[in-house]
Amino acid sequence: MENIKIAVIGLGYVGLPLARLFSTKFDTVGFDVNRSRVAALMDGHDTTMEVDDQLLQEAIKSHGFRCTSELDDIRACNFYVVAVPTPVDENNRPDLTPLLKASETVGKVIGKGDIVVYESTVYPGVTEEECLPVIEKVSGLKYNVDFFAGYSPERINPGDKEHTVEKIKKVTSGSTPEIADKVDAVYNSVLVNGTHKAPSIKVAEASKIIENSQRDVNIAFMNELAKIFNAMGIDTHDVIDAAASKWNFIRLNPGLVGGHCIGVDPYYLIQKAQVYGVLPRIMHASRRLNDGMGAYVANQTIKCMNKKGVMVKDAKILILGFTFKENCPDIRNTKIVDVYHTLSEYTSNITIYDPWADVEKAVSEYGIAIVNVLPEERFDAIILGVAHRQFEQLNLKALLREGGVVYDVKGVLPRDMVDDRL
Secondary structure: OOOOOEEEEEOOOOOOHHHHOOOOOOEEEEEOOOOOHHHHHHOOOOOOOOOHHHHHHHHHHHOOOOEEEOHHHHHHOOOOEEOOOOOOOOOEEOOOOOHHHHHHHHHOOOOOOOOOEOOOOOOOOOHHHHHHHHHHHHHHOOEEEOOOEEOOOOOOOOOOOOHHHHHOOEEEEEEOHHHHHHHHHHHHHOOOOOOOEOOOOHHHHHHHHHHHHHHHHHHHHHHHHHHHHHHHHOOHHHHHHHHOOOOOOOOOOOOOOOOOOOOOOOHHHHHHHOOOOOOOOHHHHHHHHHHOOHHHHHHHHHHHHHHHOOOOOOOOEEEEEEOOOOOOOOOOOOOOHHHHHHHHOOOEEEEEEEEOOOHHHHHHHOOOOOOOOOOOOOOEEEEEOOOOOHHHHHOOHHHHHHEEEEOOOOOOOOOOOOEOOO
8 A cells, every 4th residue: 555656537527536535545646638627626626516626625735636637747656547438429339439548548657567447437348358458559568467457436426415435335346366455455545435346347347337227227117107107197206105105115206317327328238238149128228218208308398388278389498407417517418408409399499597507518518508597587388307406496486477387307396386297
């Protein structure tokens, strides 16, 4: 444990909290190619809001934590942690580009005896079959002879202030038994609830991918039930309340499945399974069903409007929320986009209000204009898409035109205030 110098590659929702935590015990440098991101962090501000500014400033001033975009600043490190995004392309195929570029970065600075640990979510085999050969090629060093590896899947839940990184129990693994012990010891030294040491890197990779795939399948089941019960005229949440009175019922609610994890990660395992000749029908069907829920919400809202005699064409519609989840600025893979696009076939008078989301990012990433300030006007329909705490205080009746419709995606509004809910 002595003389460990850590470099965390990628300072997003996963990398920054981890780097800040490591800095309380080890000499730690955060590396990111986004220079404006690095500058903001060194000024003591995290735009993702995952690390409190006071904690970040304390890490910089008291623990010597620093962020950089310069390779030379991480060359003296000997324990590299890769925490970059693993997205899918427009055809839902895994895009390993950020991971492979990060591996090139590590390859340029890694030395003999050093360890690289991957945290990015991948299908089993990516670390050893895709990433480490890149490091070998760039560095000229041999894996498990000159340098070593581990895998410890991230478990960051954006916006969650209860299950913060230091409280998460982490899965660890290493390329040899000795390295597995060393990786485990490094993580254990900063975690309140310790670790689970997996027997291999592939097992650790697989454990992460099924965490999110399991939730995806379970939520898809609830979404399918919502469609069935809505067609029957039965309130799905009432059904769930009744079923949850049994001790072994697993309570989940229907909803929009966005974000970087649940809505993306299953595709990594789906693709890899097919390489081995296995068609993961349940996972595939769950992904299709969940990906279609944005359009379903929009069409259910239109159905409510038609029933109440509200003209859908050119209607003024307010969507509350744009981020993929409540009380968080993360707009990655938000399914509110699908709600918007379906409704925009009928009207261009759509306002999306979200006090958490970055207006410029919404335009640059989705081409959709949103507002951070609620306009003083009335609407024909209001959709509560995200349960931000700011929305709890809104007087929705004051925002509605006479006879207007309220649709509650999250099932959190008072029953007498809504016309329908998912």
